[in-house]
Amino acid sequence: MPEPRLRVDPDDPTPAFEQVRRGVRDLVATGALRPGDRLPPLRQLAGDLGLAVGTVARAYAELEQEGLLVSRRGAGTRVAAGVLVAGHEVLDRLARDYLERTRAVGLPDDEALEAVRRLSRG
Known part of the structure; x- marks a missing residue:
C-alpha cells in the first residue's frame, strides 16, 4: 500500500x-x-x-x-x-461487524436494522 x-x-x-x-x-x-x-x-x-x-x-x-x-x-x-472472498461472504461479514459495533454501544438490533432501512431509502 x-x-x-x-x-x-x-x-x-x-x-x-x-x-x-x-x-x-x-x-x-x-x-x-x-x-x-x-x-x-x-x-x-x-x-x-x-x-x-x-x-x-x-x-x-x-x-x-x-x-x-x-x-x-x-x-x-x-x-x-x-x-478469494465471495460477495455474500463480504456482505455477511460487514453485517456481522455492524451488529457487533452497534451492540457494543448498547443499541438493540431492531434499531440498528431500522437505521439501515432508513438510510437505504435515502
Whole structure:
C-alpha cells in the first residue's frame, strides 16, 4: 500500500487492532489488496495510523492465523495467494461487524436494522 488506506477511529468503541484487522479484510474483500500484494511494515503502518507497533502486530497476526496474510522474514507481509472472498461472504461479514459495533454501544438490533432501512431509502 503506497499510502495508508486504513483508518482508525479513536471514538469507535472497537479496539484499534480490530479496526486494523477489519480494515485490511475489507481492502482484500473489495480487491484494493490482491493476493501477493505487500502490506506496509509494522512500524510504518503503526506510525501512519498513530498506533503502537504491537497493536498492528496483533492485527497482522490474527489475519495470518485466519489465512488471509502470510509473513516471511525478509519478504514482509503479503496477502496470501488464492484468497478469494465471495460477495455474500463480504456482505455477511460487514453485517456481522455492524451488529457487533452497534451492540457494543448498547443499541438493540431492531434499531440498528431500522437505521439501515432508513438510510437505504435515502
